[in-house]
Amino acid sequence: MRYAAERTGSGRRIAGRLxxxxxxxxxxxAVDSARAVHLDARAAAFAALAYVRHASAVVGTTTDTAMAVTQDAVQVFGDAAGHAxxxxxRSMREAKASxxxxxxxxxxxxxxxRAFAAR
Structure with a gap:
């Protein structure tokens, strides 16, 4: 976020662009939503509930969120993303590996x- 506030393009700061x-x-x-899914799974685990559904939701949501957010971050950094x-x-490569x-x-x-069907 700080980088977006400092970076300029065409003579003006990019953070001011809609x-x-x-x-x-x-x-x-997206990050807040993934965090909420994680906290929901954590609560289910602490309550000793069958949390296979929750764990799968965490894995699917967080890996997809990490990939989407890092792709967007690369866009924010623009030319500098692959160089400086x-x-x-690296974060984007790690998200893809995840x-x-x-x-x-x-x-x-x-x-x-399957977890729903097993009920």
Whole structure:
């Protein structure tokens, strides 16, 4: 966020542009939503509930959110993303690896469906 406030393009700060504000707000909303799913799963685990559904929701939501948010971050950083700012690029590669390791969202939804069917 700080970088977006400092970066300029075409002679003016990019943070003041409406499209970027919407992008940053969407990124924040996505992270907050993933955090809420995580906290819901955590509460289910502490309550000793069967939380397979919750765990699968966390995996699917957080890996997809990480990928989407890091892709948007690369857009915010623009030209600098692949050169001067390696943490953004590395974060995106790690998010993609997490998706591959954890299984895609479709696989997680299949596990959630099985959990509902087992009731």
């Amino acid at each position: 499209g970027l504000g919407h992008l940053l707000a969407g990124m924040a909303d 700012i390696p943490p953004v690029e 998706q591959a390791i954890a299984g895609n969202t479709r696989m997680q939804r299949r596990a959630i469906g």
